[in-house]
Amino acid sequence: MASVTIARPASRSANLLVLLLGTAIFLNYVDRGAIGIAAPLMSRELGLSPEAYGVAFSAFFWVYAPVQFFAGRLCDRFSVYALISAGILLWAASTLLTGFVGGFASLLVLRVMLGVGESIAFPGSTKIIARHVPQEQRGMANAIVATGIALGPAAGTLAGGLILATWGWRAMFLVFGAITLLWLAPWRSTVRSMSADELAEAGAPVPVRALIGRWSLWSMAIVHCLGNYCFYFLIGWLPSFLVRSRGFSITEMTLLATVGYAVQAVCALSFGRFSHWWTCSGRSEAACRRWMMVASQTAAAVAILGLSMAHGAVSIALLLCLAGAASGSLSLNLFAIGQMFSGPRAAGTWMGFQNAIGNASGIFGSILTGFIVQRAGYDSAFVVTAVIAAVGAVWWALAVPRIAPIDLAHT
Secondary structure (H helix, E strand, C coil): CCCCCCCCCCCHHHHHHHHHHHHHHHHHHHHHHHHHHHHHHHHHHHCCCHHHHHHHHHHHHHHHHHHHHHHHHHHHHCCHHHHHHHHHHHHHHHHHHHCCCCCHHHHHHHHHHHHHHHCCHHHHHHHHHHHHCCHHHHHHHHHHHHHHHHHHHHHHHHHHHHHHHHHCHHHHHHHHHHHHHHCHHHHHHHHHCCCHHHHCCCCCCCCCHHHHCCHHHHHHHHHHHHHHHHHHHHHHHHHHHHHHHCCCCHHHHHHHHHHHHHHHHHHHHHHHHHHHHHHHCCCCHHHHHHHHHHHHHHHHHHHHHHHCCCCCHHHHHHHHHHHHHHHHHHHHHHHHHHHHHHHHHHHHHHHHHHHHHHCHHHHHHHHHHHHHHHHHCHHHHHHHHHHHHHHHHHHHHHCCCCCCCCCCCCC
């Protein structure tokens, strides 16, 4: 009979931090995804071709991906709480200023600035969860962050689409940037209320050389890249696909996309609750998370391939719900498994590296999709993305090694 794990309660400040981190990730995805919502009108006003839009969308990742290496390391060496404040201040300002862009060049610069600001979000949140949340409760903590990943595009698409249809795309960026700035007040208040013991580091940072040669780190980084390719493809190209290729209005596009993201949020919380129950019942957390990812990547491949052939609103909505369920598992488990491998001492550096490689797909994926769309159409881009999702399922099953804490005893 499996033994039952008794869950230790997280502290009040830890719970507040997790809720605020979930909110920050929510705003992160509202702000980074705003360009996809604005694309049908912004591209027309600024004269952007599909290739030019693909370059502008990917500019965020030019800096966001490589800076993750340094952001993660900084989280292990300095105050992660102050770093998160600074990053959010920069990304909020970048979002707000996008409402004033006059052409391709200024849009490109602000997308790069947004990438710098948002680079702290995932290494920082991973570091704080690994430090403050008991291991058996990290499933729910990561589920709250994963819900922010889902609700950000959902709320951003719904609210952004309504603002877009009423006041235009510039107003959307102004509103989103101003709301993000307001988040800083409760974050700073919560951090100031914490004791010195709560803010103290768990130990000396782990040297980079102790991590960089491990296949567990590289395998997670590669599979993160495969999963993100599919997720960013839908964030960046779904609105234009629904409007330009399938003929839906802005309002219809908004409702269809929001349904998929809403399902993603519900599934992220449900999967988090399931993994919490599974772990506390004494079963293998590693096996649970690995096979959840195999199933979710397979479901993503089916959903994205189906979208390439679907034309009716009902069939597209159902396929987007399936894609949303798959993304809910992805956003939960990528970070939870990274925390399982790294532990609190190495969490920032580990996730910085994993997320840097993982987000490289935002660079080449957006440019590749723009190239395919301009020359072969949206349907071909969906087929290519479905194949990448299927490769991700195989990678989770065969290439990710045994999921267990790495040995840091001699570092």
